[in-house]
Amino acid sequence: MVSAPAPGGARAVARCQALGVAPYSDMAGGLYRGYLTPAYRAAQDTLSGWMAEAGMQVSLDPAANLVGRYEGTDPAAPLLLIGSHLDSVRDGGCYDGPLGVMLGIEAVDALHRAGRRLPFAIEVIAFGDEEGSRFPAAMLTSRAVAGTLPAEALDLVDGEGVALARAGVDVARFRTAARAPGSVMAYLEAHIEQGPLLESEGLAVGTVTGIAAQLRFRVHLAGMAGHAGTTTMPLRRDALAGAAEMIVAIERIAQADASDVVATVGRIAAAPGAANVIAGSVDFTLDVRSGDGARRDRVAHAILSAMEATAGRRGLALSIEQVHDLPASPCDPALVALVDAAMVKAGQPVRRLVSGAGHDAMVMAALCPTAMVFIRCRGGISHNPAEHVEPADAEVALAVMLGFIDQLGASRGLA
Numbered sequence: 138m139v140s141a142p143a144p145g146g147a148r149a150v151a152r153c154q155a156l157g158v159a160p161y162s163d164m165a166g167g168l169y170r171g172y173l174t175p176a177y178r179a180a181q182d183t184l185s186g187w188m189a190e191a192g193m194q195v196s197l198d199p200a201a202n203l204v205g206r207y208e209g210t211d212p213a214a215p216l217l218l219i220g221s222h223l224d225s226v227r228d229g230g231c232y233d234g235p236l237g238v239m240l241g242i243e244a245v246d247a248l249h250r251a252g253r254r255l256p257f258a259i260e261v262i263a264f265g266d267e268e269g270s271r272f273p274a275a276m277l278t279s280r281a282v283a284g285t286l287p288a289e290a291l292d293l294v295d296g297e298g299v300a301l302a303r304a305g306v307d308v309a310r311f312r313t314a315a316r317a318p319g320s321v322m323a324y325l326e327a328h329i330e331q332g333p334l335l336e337s338e339g340l341a342v343g344t345v346t347g348i349a350a351q352l353r354f355r356v357h358l359a360g361m362a363g364h365a366g367t368t369t370m371p372l373r374r375d376a377l378a379g380a381a382e383m384i385v386a387i388e389r390i391a392q393a394d395a396s397d398v399v400a401t402v403g404r405i406a407a408a409p410g411a412a413n414v415i416a417g418s419v420d421f422t423l424d425v426r427s428g429d430g431a432r433r434d435r436v437a438h439a440i441l442s443a444m445e446a447t448a449g450r451r452g453l454a455l456s457i458e459q460v461h462d463l464p465a466s467p468c469d470p471a472l473v474a475l476v477d478a479a480m481v482k483a484g485q486p487v488r489r490l491v492s493g494a495g496h497d498a499m500v501m502a503a504l505c506p507t508a509m510v511f512i513r514c515r516g517g518i519s520h521n522p523a524e525h526v527e528p529a530d531a532e533v534a535l536a537v538m539l540g541f542i543d544q545l546g547a548s549r550g551l552a
């Protein structure tokens with residue numbers, strides 16, 4: 138058993154904080170690190186130094202994921218991939234994503250300092266676009282690695298009009314980041330819980346059993362721009378008022394399901410956007426999730442029907458584009474049991490939970506068995522600058538990861 142040095146988890150937390158400010162953020166006074174932005178490249182540069190110090194060979198894959206490799210003793214053995222994402226939401230916290238990468242580096246660092254090689258290689262991967270905060274698609278780079286990204290998904294333009302093809306990656310090679318089936322034995326991701334359950338039960342860590350299904354849409358609503366002083370109320374086709382009615386209906390329909398279904402409009406833009414002009418058009422996002430894919434689809438269908446009815450009644454042209462459909466993704470039962478066993482070995486009670494948040498792990502499940510460890514975050518707050526993780530909890534998570542790694546080879550007949 139390789140034990141973590143006392144400061145491993147604390148160092149992972151400190152490194153996330155270090156990457157939470159300039160030059161690793163694209164916004165002043167907060168953290169936004171978009172895929173392929175200057176902040177993203179700066180974070181990769183620093184990360185690559187930390188990977189090298191931990192004894193890894195560092196490379197960039199064709200999807201601009203940073204990868205650190207720690208060789209094993211059996212070159213024929215499939216490898217263990219440990220990862221999470223380096224991008225963030227706008228004005229987000231510094232742990233959502235990077236903490237899983239930093240803990241992966243710490244796990245390898247512990248092995249390296251102990252002079253220990255496992256039968257299999259370990260690669261730590263920092264994925265680039267999990268959040269979809271820059272381009273209108275999410276989990277682009279993990280989908281590339283898992284081999285599930287269709288070529289047409291790369292035809293993307295960001296909010297500033299920059300095409301992915303001109304953003305610093307070769308789109309013709311992007312999908313060659315795909316790993317060969319059978320080459321990855323397991324994918325392990327540690328991540329903050331982003332919910333309040335662990336904290337409410339006084340637990341530092343939990344075992345994830347699966348991830349909720351997600352749907353994401355881009356909605357465009359067209360009405361008629363006009364003079365705010367002269368167009369009487371009955372004559373208006375106000376796109377923003379129509380959007381407001383739709384957003385309230387979205388909330389009502391999801392609430393009325395009285396289940397784990399959640400529906401969110403997180404971004405809206407009205408044009409032309411002036412105090413004295415009736416909004417002629419509105420664009421907004423819609424995100425619908427549930428642990429049960431059929432339930433998610435039923436509620437999403439009810440929402441889209443209600444939106445169509447509102448648009449018809451108000452004389453608005455509605456177009457809805459589905460940009461994202463990820464099925465619910467169970468973690469691998471044998472690996473879940475291995476995480477549980479590592480929890481016990483680390484002196485922790487076993488607490489299993491389902492993730493409502495999306496993770497690269499849900500995409501990686503198409504390539505290999507997956508496992509996730511959740512780490513308590515204060516108040517369950519995430520996607521918010523107030524995100525907070527206690528170093529002691531990261532220490533526990535690191536011990537669990539090392540326990541998992543220690544037993545993985547034996548569980549796969551490789552020890």
Ligand code: GLV
Pocket residue numbers: 267268493494495496
């Ligand atoms: C990622 O954080 C997501 O769940 O949208």
Ligand code: MN
Pocket residue numbers: 226233268520
């Ligand atoms: Mn996130």
Ligand code: MN
Pocket residue numbers: 222233234267328495496
């Ligand atoms: Mn995340």
